[in-house]
Amino acid sequence: MATDSILPDRELDAPYREFAQRIRAFANDQLEPHARAIDEQRRFMPETVRALGAAGILGGPIATAHGGEGWDALQIVLANEEVGAVCGSARGLMAVQSGLVAQCLEQFGDDAQRGRWLGPLIRGEVVGCFALTEDDAGSDVASLACRASVGSDGSYRLAGxxxxITNGGVADIALVFATVDPARGRDGITCFLVELEAVGVQRAPVAGVELGHRGSNHARLSFHGSAVPAEAVVGGVGNGFAVAMGGLSCGRISVAAGAVGIQRAALSSSIEFVNARQQFGKPLAAFQMVQERIADMAADLLASRALVYRCARLRMAGSEGPGDLAAAKLFATEAASRAADTAVMLHGSRGYSSAYPPERLLRDALGLRIYEGTSMIQKSILARSVLRS
Ligand SMILES: Cc1cc2nc3c(=O)[nH]c(=O)nc-3n(C[C@H](O)[C@H](O)[C@H](O)COP(=O)(O)OP(=O)(O)OC[C@H]3O[C@@H](n4cnc5c(N)ncnc54)[C@H](O)[C@@H]3O)c2cc1C
Incomplete structure (x- = not known):
C-alpha cells in the first residue's frame, strides 16, 4: 500500500481523486494478488482481461456513444498510474487493448469495424494486439516490409x-501494418484489421525469456499470403503511418503514466523498508545517504507526474505538441528505471530477490524505456520540436 504522501490524491479535485481511488481499490483487490505469480510463472491470465473489462477499464478511453466510459486524458493517466503501480504486465495488456487497438479503431475505423469489435474489446470478450514492429523495422517503422498485395477482386494478401507483439500469442484480432507498395515509403503503409485465426496466422513466442513484463504475452506473428478483404483496411489505403502514430500517441501517454506508477511502488516499498530495517543501531532512514536516495526518488516522482498530467491537460485543451508527450515519456520512464534501481539497492540483498517488489519493478521499468518509442527516439522528437519552435 502506497504511503499517503506519495499518492496523487492531494493534487486532484474531488471527482478525479475519487476516480483514482476507485481504480486503486480495483488494482489492489484484483490485480495485486496475482502480480508476482504471473511474472514468476510467465503466465498470461485471461481472467485479467475479463476483470479489466467488467470494471469498465478496457472501455475507459472509449466514448460513451461507442459503449465506453468516456474518460478524459487525465482519467486515462490516473488509471495507468494506479494499475502500473501494482502490475506492469496488466497495465501493458490494458494499454494495448484499450489504447493501441480500441482507441485506434474508434478514431480511424469505419462504422462496421467499430460496431463489430469495440463492444467485445471493451468488455474483454476478445483480445486485440497491435502488430507494427518487424525484425528489421523497429524504431524505423516506416521501413516495414510486411507486404499487402492487392488482388483483382480488391482483396489483399498479407505476407511477412x-x-x-504484446498479446500476440492469445489475440483474436490484430491491427496489422503492411505496405501496399514499398516504393511509396510511408505513403504505402496501410493498416488492416485481421481476424487472426481466420487468416491462418502462424504464431511463435519471441526468442528467449523476456527480462520483464513476464505476465504479458509477446509473440511473433507470421502471415503467408493470408487473404483479407478490402473492408479490413482501417483508416484508408496508404494512411497506415498516421494510424500507427495515432495509436502510439494513445499508448505512449499510458506508458509514461505507468512509469509514474512504478516509481510510486518503488518509493513506497523503499520508505517502508528503510523505516523498518535497523543497522548500526538505527533505522536505515536515519542515515543521510539513504535520505538523499529517498529525496531523489520523491523529486523524480513528482516531476514525472507533473509532466504526465501536464501532457494530459494539454491534450484535453487541444494544445498538445509532439514534444510534450516525448518529454513526459522520456523523463518518466528513465526516472522509473532510476527509482527501481535505487529501490533494489536500498533493500540490500532482499532487493535482489523476487520475494520483494523492487526487482520486478526494475525489470518492468527497463521495458518502458524501449517500447512505443525508445528514450533516444523520444529525445529526437523532443529536440526536433524544440529546435523548430
Ligand atoms: C515488452 C515489449 C513489448 C512490445 N510490444 C509491442 C507491440 O505490442 N507491438 C509492436 O509493434 N511492437 C512492440 N514492441 C517492440 C518495440 O516497439 C520495439 O522494440 C521498439 O520500437 C524498438 O525497436 P527495436 O527493438 O527494433 O530497436 P532498434 O530500433 O533496432 O533500436 C536499437 C537501439 O538503437 C537506438 N536507435 C535506433 N534508431 C535511433 C536513432 N535514429 N537515433 C538514436 N538511437 C537510435 C534505439 O534507441 C535503441 O537503443 C515491444 C517491445 C517490448 C520490449
Whole structure:
C-alpha cells in the first residue's frame, strides 16, 4: 500500500481523486494478488482481461456513444498510474487493448469495424494486439516490409512477420501494418484489421525469456499470403503511418503514466523498508545517504507526474505538441528505471530477490524505456520540436 504522501490524491479535485481511488481499490483487490505469480510463472491470465473489462477499464478511453466510459486524458493517466503501480504486465495488456487497438479503431475505423469489435474489446470478450514492429523495422517503422498485395477482386494478401507483439500469442484480432507498395515509403503503409485465426496466422513466442513484463504475452506473428478483404483496411489505403502514430500517441501517454506508477511502488516499498530495517543501531532512514536516495526518488516522482498530467491537460485543451508527450515519456520512464534501481539497492540483498517488489519493478521499468518509442527516439522528437519552435 502506497504511503499517503506519495499518492496523487492531494493534487486532484474531488471527482478525479475519487476516480483514482476507485481504480486503486480495483488494482489492489484484483490485480495485486496475482502480480508476482504471473511474472514468476510467465503466465498470461485471461481472467485479467475479463476483470479489466467488467470494471469498465478496457472501455475507459472509449466514448460513451461507442459503449465506453468516456474518460478524459487525465482519467486515462490516473488509471495507468494506479494499475502500473501494482502490475506492469496488466497495465501493458490494458494499454494495448484499450489504447493501441480500441482507441485506434474508434478514431480511424469505419462504422462496421467499430460496431463489430469495440463492444467485445471493451468488455474483454476478445483480445486485440497491435502488430507494427518487424525484425528489421523497429524504431524505423516506416521501413516495414510486411507486404499487402492487392488482388483483382480488391482483396489483399498479407505476407511477412511481426515480432514482439504484446498479446500476440492469445489475440483474436490484430491491427496489422503492411505496405501496399514499398516504393511509396510511408505513403504505402496501410493498416488492416485481421481476424487472426481466420487468416491462418502462424504464431511463435519471441526468442528467449523476456527480462520483464513476464505476465504479458509477446509473440511473433507470421502471415503467408493470408487473404483479407478490402473492408479490413482501417483508416484508408496508404494512411497506415498516421494510424500507427495515432495509436502510439494513445499508448505512449499510458506508458509514461505507468512509469509514474512504478516509481510510486518503488518509493513506497523503499520508505517502508528503510523505516523498518535497523543497522548500526538505527533505522536505515536515519542515515543521510539513504535520505538523499529517498529525496531523489520523491523529486523524480513528482516531476514525472507533473509532466504526465501536464501532457494530459494539454491534450484535453487541444494544445498538445509532439514534444510534450516525448518529454513526459522520456523523463518518466528513465526516472522509473532510476527509482527501481535505487529501490533494489536500498533493500540490500532482499532487493535482489523476487520475494520483494523492487526487482520486478526494475525489470518492468527497463521495458518502458524501449517500447512505443525508445528514450533516444523520444529525445529526437523532443529536440526536433524544440529546435523548430
Ligand atoms: C515488452 C515489449 C513489448 C512490445 N510490444 C509491442 C507491440 O505490442 N507491438 C509492436 O509493434 N511492437 C512492440 N514492441 C517492440 C518495440 O516497439 C520495439 O522494440 C521498439 O520500437 C524498438 O525497436 P527495436 O527493438 O527494433 O530497436 P532498434 O530500433 O533496432 O533500436 C536499437 C537501439 O538503437 C537506438 N536507435 C535506433 N534508431 C535511433 C536513432 N535514429 N537515433 C538514436 N538511437 C537510435 C534505439 O534507441 C535503441 O537503443 C515491444 C517491445 C517490448 C520490449
Amino acid at each position: 512477420t511481426k515480432t514482439w
